[in-house]
Amino acid sequence: xxxxxxxxKIEKTSKSNLDQVDFxxxxxxKIFSDHMFLADYKDGKWQDxxxxxxGEFSMNPALSAIHYGxxxxxxxxxxRNRQNQEExxxxxxxxxxxxxxxxxxxxxxxxxxxxxFMEGLHKLIELDKGWVPNTEGxxxxxxxxxxxADAFLxxxxxxxxxxxxxxxxxxxxxxxxxxxxxxxxxxxxCHGGTGYAKVAGxxxxxxxxxKLAQAEGYDQLLWTDAAEHKYIEESGTMNVMFQINDTIVxxxxxxxxxxxxxxxxxxxxxxxxxxxxxxxxxxxxxxxxIVDATxxxxxxxxxxxGTAVTIAPISHIGNDGELLEIAEVEGEKLxxxxxxxxxxxxxxxxxxxxxxxxxx
Ligand SMILES: Cc1ncc(COP(=O)(O)O)c(C=O)c1O
Numbered sequence: 001x002x003x004x005x006x007x008x009k010i011e012k013t014s015k016s017n018l019d020q021v022d023f024x025x026x027x028x029x030k031i032f033s034d035h036m037f038l039a040d041y042k043d044g045k046w047q048d049x050x051x052x053x054x055g056e057f058s059m060n061p062a063l064s065a066i067h068y069g070x071x072x073x074x075x076x077x078x079x080r081n082r083q084n085q086e087e088x089x090x091x092x093x094x095x096x097x098x099x100x101x102x103x104x105x106x107x108x109x110x111x112x113x114x115x116x117f118m119e120g121l122h123k124l125i126e127l128d129k130g131w132v133p134n135t136e137g138x139x140x141x142x143x144x145x146x147x148x149a150d151a152f153l154x155x156x157x158x159x160x161x162x163x164x165x166x167x168x169x170x171x172x173x174x175x176x177x178x179x180x181x182x183x184x185x186x187x188x189x190c191h192g193g194t195g196y197a198k199v200a201g202x203x204x205x206x207x208x209x210x211k212l213a214q215a216e217g218y219d220q221l222l223w224t225d226a227a228e229h230k231y232i233e234e235s236g237t238m239n240v241m242f243q244i245n246d247t248i249v250x251x252x253x254x255x256x257x258x259x260x261x262x263x264x265x266x267x268x269x270x271x272x273x274x275x276x277x278x279x280x281x282x283x284x285x286x287x288x289x290i291v292d293a294t295x296x297x298x299x300x301x302x303x304x305x306g307t308a309v310t311i312a313p314i315s316h317i318g319n320d321g322e323l324l325e326i327a328e329v330e331g332e333k334l335x336x337x338x339x340x341x342x343x344x345x346x347x348x349x350x351x352x353x354x355x356x357x358x359x360x
Contacts, residue, residue, distance in 0.1 A: 004119050004122060004123070005115075005119075006049055006115060006116065006119045007049065008037075008049045008050060008051060008119060008120065008123050009048075009049070009050040009051070010050070010051045010123065010127065011050065011051065011052045011053065012035070012053070012127070013034045013035060013053035013054075014053075016034050016130075017034060018033075018034065018130050018131060021131075021169060023133045023134075023135050023138065023169065024135060025171075026133065026135075026138060026169050026170055026171040027171075028141075028170050028171065028173060028308075029141070029168055029170065030168070031168055031169055032054050032166055032167065032168050033054060033128040033131035033140070033166075033167045033168065033169070034053060034054055034127075034128055034131070035051050035052065035053060035054055035124060035127050035128050036051070036052060036053075036054045036055075036124070036164055036165060036166045036167075037049075037050070037051050037120040037121070037123070037124045037164065037165040038050050038051075038052060038162065038163070038164050039112075039116055039120065039162070039163045039164075040149070040160065040161070040162055040163075041110050041149075041160055041161035041162070041163070042159075042160050046110075046112065046113065046116055046163070049116060049119075049120060051120075051123060051124055051127060054166065057162075060151035061151075062150075062151040062152060062153050063147075063148070063149065063150075063151060064148035064149065064150040064151070064152055064158040065147035065148040065149070065158070067153065068148065068155060068158075069199075069200060069201045070107050070108065070109055070147065070148035070157065070158055070161075071107075071145070071146070071147040071148070071199065071200035071201075072100060072103040072104060072107055072109065072145065072146050072147075072197065072198055072199050072200070073100075073143060073144065073145035073146070073198055073200065074096040074097075074099060074100050074142075074143070074144040074145070074198060075096075075141065075142070075143055075198075075307050075308065076090065076091060076092070076093055076096045076141075076142045076144075076264075076307055077090070077091060077139040077140065077141055077142065077170075077307055077346070078090045078125055078132050078139060078140040078142060078167070078360075079091075079132065079139045079140075079346045079347045079348070080132045080133065080134040080347070081347065081348035081359075082134075082347045082348050082349050083348045083349065084348065085134065087348070087359055087360070088125055088129055088132050088140075088359070088360040089346060089347065089348055089357045089358070089359060089360075090121070090125070090142070090357070090358040090359075090360065091264075091268075091307075091345075091346050091356060091357065091358075092264050092268070092356050092358075093117075093118065093121060093142075093358050094114065094118065094358075095264045095267075096117075096144065096264065097112070097114045097117035097118060098114070099198060099262065099264070100112060100117065100144060100146065100198070102196070102197060102254075102262075103197035103198045103199055104146065106194055106196075106197040106199070107194070107197065107199055108157040109146060109148070109157070109158075109161060110161060112146065112163055116163070117144065118358075120163075120165055121142065121144070121165055122360060124165055124167065125140070125142075125167070125360050126360055128140075128167060129360070131167060131169055132169070133169050135171075137171060137172040138169065138170060138171045138172070139169075139170060139346075140167050140168070140169050140170070141167065141168045141169070141170045141307075141308075142165060142166075142167050143165065143166050143167070143168065144163070144164070144165045145163070145164055145165075145166075146161055146162065146163045146164075147161065147162055148160075148161055149161050149162045173308045173309045173312075174219065174309055174312050176315075177312070177313040177314060177315035178219040178220055178304070178312050178313070178314050178315065179217065179218050179219050179220075179314075179315060179316040179317075179318070179323075180218060180219065180220045180221065180222045180235055180314055180316070180317055180318070181213040181216065181218040181220075181221055181222065181317075181318035181319075182221075182222045182224060182232065182287055182317060182318060182319045182320075183209055183213070183221040183222065183223055183224060183229075184224060184229040184287075184320070185209070185229075186208070186209035187205075187223065187224075187226035188202055188205050188206045188209075188223055189202055189205070189226065189259050190225075190226035190227070190259065191225075191226070191227070191258060191259060192258070193226075193258070193259065195233075195258060195259035195260060195261065196253065196254045196257075196258045196259065196260060196261060196262060197261075198261060202261075206221070206223075206236060209221060210236060213318075216318070218318060220235045220236040220237075220238075220304075221235060221236060222234075222235055222240065222317065223235070224287060225259065226259070229287075230286060230287055230288075231251070231284045231285055231286055231287065232251060232285040232286075232287055232290060233251055233257075233259055233260050234251065234260045234261065234263075235304050237306050237308050237309070238263065238265075238304030238305055238306030238308075238309055238312060239251070239253070239260065239261070239263040239265070239266040239304065239305050239306065240302065240303070240304050240305070240314070241266070241269065241302070241303055241304075241305060242285065242290060242293070242299060242301070242302045243299070243300040243301040243302070243334055244289075244293050244298050244299055244300070245298050245300065246278075246279060247279040247280070247281055248273055248278055248279065248280045248281070248334070249280075249281045249283065249285055250266065250270070250280070250281075250282055250285075251282070251283075251284065251285055252282045252283065252284075253266070256282075263305050263306055264307070265305040265306050265307060265310065265311075265342070266305040266306075268342060268354075268356065269305050269311070269338055269342070270282075271354065272338060272341060272342070273338075278334070287319065290302075290317065291317075291319050291324065294317060294324040294325075294326060295324070297327060299326060300329045300334075301313065301314075301326065301329060301333055301334060301335050302314035302317065302326055303335040310339055310342055310343055310346075311335050311338055311339035311342070313333070313335050314326065345357060
């Protein structure tokens with residue numbers, strides 16, 4: 001990257017919590033590193049860039065974000081380089097910066113210049129480098145987010161915003177293949193809605209149907225189109241891919257479809273598959289096609305792609321009360337090959353010939 005040039009004030013914590021963390025046993029999303037990055041949007045510009053000890057925000061009860069929901073976020077991961085323990089590797093952070101701005105635009109929020117995102121991230125991770133785990137399957141989850149900060153009751157875009165980055169050491173998300181239910185009653189979004197943006201409300205809308213599915217023994221939902229519930233879109237925190245015979249099929253994202261979050265992991269997988277000469281079709285996926293392919297054995301694999309999970313194999317699909325099991329393929333699975341390659345790149349064990357890795 002270019003030279004770090006922004007004026008970011010750093011206030012260091014007087015007491016690190018690092019020695020209290022058991023890195024062999026990390027719960028997901030509950031432990032936070034010592035510092036956070038903050039920036040305020042006021043008077044039409046981003047200002048007061050700072051790194052401060054991790055701690056609580058004070059909040060006006062009329063905070064616009066909690067009443068009207070202008071709240072967006074991102075998720076990415078930092079890994080310790082297995083070949084050089086001093087170095088931290090982050091996967092495609094500029095793509096998260098760009099997606100944050102796509103979300104901001106849809107939510108009538110100000111864009112954040114990429115250099116604020118990148119320099120804030122760089123300096124924060126540099127300072128909290130000790131928090132990047134090196135145990136198997138673990139990483140430092142990075143959560144950039146932006147919310148409306150006006151204290152005002154009234155439906156209009158806020159004039160002020162806060163951008164923050166917090167980080168959290170995490171372990172493995174799913175240790176077993178996942179069981180997903182094809183959702184045909186509820187929707188998380190619809191055409192013309194906010195599905196392609198990473199906005200807090202999308203996740204709020206997904207919780208009730210996801211809870212119902214979990215009560216039935218599923219891990220996640222497979223969302224279908226809101227209009228007809230005939231086409232598979234994506235899952236809770238991942239896009240999905242199906243291998244039918246020797247072809248990978250996945251639903252299109254922006255600009256073709258506005259209901260699916262444009263997963264950066266998915267884009268990476270598609271690029272690798274293209275390099276490897278695997279046939280890929282980005283197209284609408286009828287539920288019936290997947291049901292038929294599961295039954296006649298032409299569905300070789302189904303898996304999710306996302307930062308939290310990297311690649312999550314799907315073992316069962318529930319449809320209209322019927323539980324379909326995806327038969328195990330013999331030999332090396334494509335999903336395993338992809339996962340090993342991506343994770344290898346993320347941890348410095350496979351050469352990054354794509355320029356996807358940002359080094360600190
Ligand atoms: C709804 C949704 N879809 C897909 C993904 C996967 O996206 P990415 O690969 O960029 O993490 C996520 C996670 O960010 C998500 O929340």
